[in-house]
Amino acid sequence: MTHQVHAFEPPERFVAGTVGEPGDRTFFLQARGGGRVVSVALEKVQVSLLAEKLEELLTEASRRFGVDLPETSPLGTVSDNEPLDTPVDEEFRVGTLGLAFDVDTTTVVIEAIEAGEADPEVELGDDDEPPLGDDDEDDDDEPDDDLDRLRVRLTPEATRAFIDRARRVVNAGRPPCPLCGQPLDPAGHLCPRHNGYHR
Numbered sequence: 001m002t003h004q005v006h007a008f009e010p011p012e013r014f015v016a017g018t019v020g021e022p023g024d025r026t027f028f029l030q031a032r033g034g035g036r037v038v039s040v041a042l043e044k045v046q047v048s049l050l051a052e053k054l055e056e057l058l059t060e061a062s063r064r065f066g067v068d069l070p071e072t073s074p075l076g077t078v079s080d081n082e083p084l085d086t087p088v089d090e091e092f093r094v095g096t097l098g099l100a101f102d103v104d105t106t107t108v109v110i111e112a113i114e115a116g117e118a119d120p121e122v123e124l125g126d127d128d129e130p131p132l133g134d135d136d137e138d139d140d141d142e143p144d145d146d147l148d149r150l151r152v153r154l155t156p157e158a159t160r161a162f163i164d165r166a167r168r169v170v171n172a173g174r175p176p177c178p179l180c181g182q183p184l185d186p187a188g189h190l191c192p193r194h195n196g197y198h199r
Contacts, residue, residue: 006038009153016047016166017084022173030084037085042094051166061101069156092148108159114147
């Protein structure tokens with residue numbers, strides 16, 4: 001079966017977002033450009049980890065290559081707080097996220113690869129190599145070649161905006177219990193720190 005690569009280099013919009021109520025949300029990465037919209041589903045922890053690893057990638061690019069990177073979203077820019085473009089049709093569920101920094105174009109490449117046999121993960125690529133999943137080490141393991149992919153190329157500024165929104169989306173869920181850290185439900189919470197009593 002032939003795989004499909006949804007490439008946006010660059011996208012008009014690339015965001016993390018959710019569908020559903022806190023406690024029952026489905027997380028998506030959504031790219032828009034050239035008259036098409038592609039949405040891929042993933043786990044909350046993958047969104048959080050992606051934001052964290054992108055932050056590390058920007059810091060490393062600045063340290064190693066002297067790339068001028070924004071510390072926060074540029075002043076005067078409006079944060080993208082709009083909902084996901086509808087209809088939100090899931091193309092595939094993400095298994096692996098690959099990241100790389102392209103020194104020649106000073107851009108960040110993000111590749112979301114369809115879930116296969118492997119567990120979900122986020123990998124950091126070498127700075128001027130192709131996006132992960134295409135490297136030579138995986139030539140013996142061909143299954144990734146049959147998996148669909150979403151590939152986006154972002155400027156450092158667009159990457160910073162993505163990180164900021166992704167963190168807001170992750171933190172917009174149910175507040176954590178101050179004692180055990182598990183999400184609090186509106187109807188109450190059976191906290192293991194109180195031997196299961198409602199608080």
